[in-house]
Amino acid sequence: xxxxxxxxxxxRGFLTVFLKEVRENLRDxxxxxxxxxxxxLLTPLLFVMxxxxxxxxxxxxxxxxLAVPLIGAQYAPNLVDALKxxxxxxxxxxxxxxxxxxxxxxxxxxxIAPGYAKAWRKGEPVQVEVIYDSSQRGADxxxxxxxxxxxxxxxxQGAMRLVARGLSPAVAVPVQVAKRDQATAQSRAVLxxxxxxxxxxxxxFIGGMYLxxxxxxxxxxxxxxxxxxxxxxxxxxxxxxxxxxxxxFSAASLVICLLAFGVxxxxxxxEKLGMEIDxxxxxxxxxxxxxxxxxxxxxxxxSMVAAFAKxxxxxxxxxxxxxxxxxxxxxxxxxxxxxxxGWMYAVPLLGQHxxxxxxxxxxxxxxQSLAMCLGGTALAALLxxxxxxxxxxxxxLAISA
Amino acid sequence: xxxxxxxxKTFGAVKAVxxxxxxxxxxxxxxxxxxxxxxxxxxxxxxYTLMAPERGQVLVDGVDAAADPLAVRRxxxxxxxxxxxxxxxxxxxxxxxxxxxxGLPEDELRARREALVAAxxxxxxxxxxxxxxxxxxxxxxxxxxxxVHDPRNVILxxxxxxxxxxxxxxxxxxxxxLKAEGRCVLFSSHIMQxxxxxxxxxxxxxxxxxxxxxxxxxxxxxxxxxxxEDAFVRLIGSxxxxxx
Numbered sequence: 001x002x003x004x005x006x007x008x009x010x011x012r013g014f015l016t017v018f019l020k021e022v023r024e025n026l027r028d029x030x031x032x033x034x035x036x037x038x039x040x041l042l043t044p045l046l047f048v049m050x051x052x053x054x055x056x057x058x059x060x061x062x063x064x065x066l067a068v069p070l071i072g073a074q075y076a077p078n079l080v081d082a083l084k085x086x087x088x089x090x091x092x093x094x095x096x097x098x099x100x101x102x103x104x105x106x107x108x109x110x111x112i113a114p115g116y117a118k119a120w121r122k123g124e125p126v127q128v129e130v131i132y133d134s135s136q137r138g139a140d141x142x143x144x145x146x147x148x149x150x151x152x153x154x155x156x157q158g159a160m161r162l163v164a165r166g167l168s169p170a171v172a173v174p175v176q177v178a179k180r181d182q183a184t185a186q187s188r189a190v191l192x193x194x195x196x197x198x199x200x201x202x203x204x205f206i207g208g209m210y211l212x213x214x215x216x217x218x219x220x221x222x223x224x225x226x227x228x229x230x231x232x233x234x235x236x237x238x239x240x241x242x243x244x245x246x247x248x249f250s251a252a253s254l255v256i257c258l259l260a261f262g263v264x265x266x267x268x269x270x271e272k273l274g275m276e277i278d279x280x281x282x283x284x285x286x287x288x289x290x291x292x293x294x295x296x297x298x299x300x301x302x303s304m305v306a307a308f309a310k311x312x313x314x315x316x317x318x319x320x321x322x323x324x325x326x327x328x329x330x331x332x333x334x335x336x337x338x339x340x341x342g343w344m345y346a347v348p349l350l351g352q353h354x355x356x357x358x359x360x361x362x363x364x365x366x367x368q369s370l371a372m373c374l375g376g377t378a379l380a381a382l383l384x385x386x387x388x389x390x391x392x393x394x395x396x397l398a399i400s401a
Numbered sequence: 402x403x404x405x406x407x408x409x410k411t412f413g414a415v416k417a418v419x420x421x422x423x424x425x426x427x428x429x430x431x432x433x434x435x436x437x438x439x440x441x442x443x444x445x446x447x448x449y450t451l452m453a454p455e456r457g458q459v460l461v462d463g464v465d466a467a468a469d470p471l472a473v474r475r476x477x478x479x480x481x482x483x484x485x486x487x488x489x490x491x492x493x494x495x496x497x498x499x500x501x502x503x504g505l506p507e508d509e510l511r512a513r514r515e516a517l518v519a520a521x522x523x524x525x526x527x528x529x530x531x532x533x534x535x536x537x538x539x540x541x542x543x544x545x546x547x548x549v550h551d552p553r554n555v556i557l558x559x560x561x562x563x564x565x566x567x568x569x570x571x572x573x574x575x576x577x578x579l580k581a582e583g584r585c586v587l588f589s590s591h592i593m594q595x596x597x598x599x600x601x602x603x604x605x606x607x608x609x610x611x612x613x614x615x616x617x618x619x620x621x622x623x624x625x626x627x628x629x630e631d632a633f634v635r636l637i638g639s640x641x642x643x644x645x
Contacts, residue, residue, distance in 0.1 A: 016501040020490075027489040223485030227543065230449050230481060231502035232474040395452045399483075 013233030017241025021215060022248060031210040035249045039206035040257035043199040044264045051268050066142050069094045072112035076120075079112070079128070079153060086149040097131045107142040108132035123161065193360045194330065197353040200254065200287060201326040204295055205302075207253025208246040209319055212302035215242040217315035226398050235392045239303070243385065246299040254291060258284035283359055290355050290370070293377035297348055300384035307391045329353040345369045346376030402427050402585055403448065403554055408457035410443055417443045418454070419609035425587040425602070427553070430580050432596040433589040435606035436637060441589040442482050444606070445558050448587075449479045461554055475503065478552035480560055484543040486531040492538075493518070493527045496546045503550035510549065517545040521575065537568035544575070555579055557588035561595060573599060597629045607637040 025031045069091040073080050080090055094100045097109035111129040113119075119126045128150055132143045159169035219225045229235065265279030305322055309315035329350040345351040351373035358365045391397060403425040410418040418440045425431035435441050446452045448459055450470040459466035459473070466473045486495050493514065500510040518527050521541045526534065531542060540560065548555065557576070561569045576599060579586050590596050596603055597617055605613040605620075613620055613636050617629060624632040 012504070013502060016498065020487075020498050023494075024487055024489045219485075222488070223483035224487060225485075226451060226481045226483040227479065227485070227499075227547070228502075229451055230474060230477070230479040230547075231499060232471040232504070233502050234471070398451055 013231075013237040014241045014244070017233075017238050018244045018248075021211070021242055021245035025211055025214065025245070025249065028210075028214075031214070031249070034210055035207045035253045036256060040203050040253045040255075041260050043203055044257060044260040047195070047199060047261075048264050048268055055268075065089045066145065067091050067106075068142075068146060069097065069100070069106050069109045070112070071097060071109065072114060072116065075114060075116040076112050076128075079150075082153045083110075083146075083149055086145075086152075088146065088149065101131055101133045101136075104133075104136055107136070107139045108146060110146065194333070194357070196360060197356040198326055198330045200257065200291060200356065201294065201298075201349065201352065202323070203257040204250045204254050204291060204298055205323055205326065208250030208295075208299050208302055209323075211246045211249050212299065213306050213312055213315045213319065215246065216303055216306040217309045218306075218312050220397070221312050229398045236389045239389055239392045240385075243296070243299050243303060243388075246303065247295050250295050250299060251288075251292075254288065254295070258287060278362070286359055286365065287356060290352055290365075290373060293374055293381050294348065294352055297377055297381035297384055300381055300388050304384060304388040304391060307388060307397060325349070342369070342372070345372040348377040348380045351376055402460075402462055403556075403587055404458075404460040405444070405448065406458045406460070408444060408447055408454045408459070410440075410447060410452065410454055416609050418447070421457075421606065421609070421611050423604045423611060423614050425554075425585050427585045428580060428583045429601040430576060430586045430588070430599050432600035432603045433587065433606060434591065434593075434596050434603055434633065435589075436591060439606045439637075440609040441591075441606055442558055445556055445587075445589060446481075449477050449481070449556055450474060451481075475550065476552055476554055478548040478550070478555045480540075480544055480547045480555075480557045482558040484539065486534070486539055486542055488532040489530060491528050491530050492523060492534075492542045492545070495531060495542055496549050499546040500549040505550055513549050513551060514545070517548060520578070521545055522571070536563045537565065540564060540568070540572070544572075552584075554585045555587070557586070559589055559591070561590070561592065569595075593630045593633060605633065605636050612636050 065087050067089045068083075070080065071093040073090055073093070084090065091106075094106070094109060097106075097111060100106050101109060109131045111131060113127055113129075116126050116128075130143060130146060130150070132139050134140070134143075158172060162169050162172060219228070228238065261279045262281065262284055301322065302319060305318045306315040309318055326349055330353065332350075333353065340354050345354055351369075355365050355369060355373050358369070405424070406422050408418050408421045409416075421440065421444050423431075433441050433444065443452070447454045448461075448466070450459075450466050450473055453467065461473045461476050464472050464476065486492075487498070490498070496514050496517065497510060500514060505513065518524055521544065523538070523541045523545065526538050526542075531539070534542065540563075544557075544560070560576075561572055564572065573595070576586055576588070580601075588599075600617060602616055603613070603620060604611055613623070615623065620632050620636070621627060621629060624635040626632040626635055
């Protein structure tokens with residue numbers, strides 16, 4: 001016994017807890033897979049797949065010959081020729097066009113009335129029916145394309161009739177609409193990349209989730225929290241060690257995710273849509289910087305929720321609810337599109353969302369916005385960590401069931 | 402030396418501990434005996450500063466637990482009622498973790514750890530992960546990590562709970578060994594045999610109060626019962642929560 005030397009001992013509580021938690025969790029296969037494999041890699045893969053599918057869908061429908069069943073083609077050979085010139089491949093008539101569309105046998109069916117030729121010769125308006133089902137996915141683009149062809153044909157014929165009567169075709173077009181889209185290639189990409197900020201936050205969340213549960217609710221359930229608190233280390237130091245371990249895992253998760261985006265980003269055929277997008281090292285580093293306080297905030301919130309829960313399972317349930325929280329800014333911006341104000345950068349989650357979109361948009365992030373984003377979230381992280389420390393102090397926390 | 406003076410603790414309307422006072426001296430084994438729910442665990446939890454008493458004082462080697470809880474924890478080795486290990490760490494790693502939290506230098510830690518591994522006869526499991534340990538192996542590891550910093554005072558909450566006969570015998574030997582080293586050993590139990598065989602002094606607790614505090618022989622004499630179990634029943638006034 002060496003009671004005399006005891007006061008000289010200084011426990012390196014924070015570091016000891018941090019290293020032990022990291023080491024222990026590096027041995028857990030489930031935590032490893034979710035933090036370093038499925039969590040960070042699934043989102044980029046999913047994202048690239050979705051973007052690829054949506055881009056190819058749009059391109060496909062625009063370029064490819066479009067097969068359209070025609071009813072009454074024999075009444076309007078000139079119209080059919082015009083459609084063929086526009087890439088439409090006429091198909092034989094179907095018996096029940098409404099049913100065919102509903103069953104998705106065809107995206108749309110064109111029906112030309114038997115009285116077409118007679119009315120045309122008299123110079124009366126004739127009707128061409130486009131039969132489709134707008135509730136079917138994928139019908140929009142072909143319907144729009146066929147409608148445009150029909151309208152163009154109608155305008156051409158109308159103009160020729162006016163000329164034949166000695167009038168200028170301009171008479172029939174009092175107003176000309178000229179669309180001038182101000183979107184740059186990159187700002188168009190933003191629409192598609194709107195979900196990117198959420199994916200990053202989700203990656204951070206999943207990366208730290210198992211640890212957060214394991215280090216509080218799990219430790220109490222396994223009855224190791226009470227002996228741990230019998231050591232001469234203040235509880236706030238123990239908590240900070242655990243918090244740092246959670247942060248280390250979620251930060252590693254985000255880094256892997258960003259690397260994956262950097263590699264995989266090259267496979268997004270953005271140039272096909274005339275977009276420019278840079279997911280390279282510069283982008284990755286800025287996102288990482290932007291998310292640093294968010295990593296701490298989420299880890300503190302996860303620990304708080306897990307400390308409230310009575311068991312591992314209960315903590316899991318609560319945390320899956322908490323996972324919805326980062327969706328809010330994305331949904332909000334989608335539902336009520338408002339102009340980003342300066343102060344919004346200081347709001348956690350919203351700030352990161354706007355900041356990342358700024359980066360994607362290629363405007364760069366102003367130092368002022370960056371400072372607000374970091375400062376606002378850091379303050380929230382501090383508050384959340386402080387609240388969790390208070391929770392750690394409670395007597396109830398240590399007692400296992 | 403552990404001194405407890407007039408401890409009080411309530412949970413809602415329940416008075417879990419209602420004015421408990423006793424002392425556990427160095428070089429002695431003191432038994433805290435009482436039926437289930439008598440307030441033994443709550444009293445011990447206030448001793449190792451997991452809970453704060455509403456009233457009263459805890460002194461460990463003269464240090465006030467309320468004034469300097471960290472110093473008190475340095476002087477205590479605690480085997481709580483909850484004795485969960487870290488299953489993904491080996492027995493040695495479990496012990497090292499607590500040694501480092503106690504602030505032991507690495508060389509001292511290594512020496513202490515190996516001495517305990519030898520004394521508790523756990524060399525065969527020392528490098529196995531705690532996952533799948535038997536109850537006895539778990540208790541050995543938990544005791545080793547509780548004593549790694551060589552504390553003068555040892556608190557054991559129902560240490561033989563769930564142990565088989567052989568493990569229980571080994572544990573009793575180990576407690577006598579701690580006493581021989583001059584340490585203050587305080588343990589709780591509701592098992593008569595154990596308390597009678599080991600203790601120099603018995604503190605009987607019932608309904609949150611100390612109903613007797615003396616040597617086993619004195620207790621027998623005081624109650625007029627030759628058998629300690631009968632003495633105990635007489636003291637607490639009922640047969641609830643007894644195990645032979």
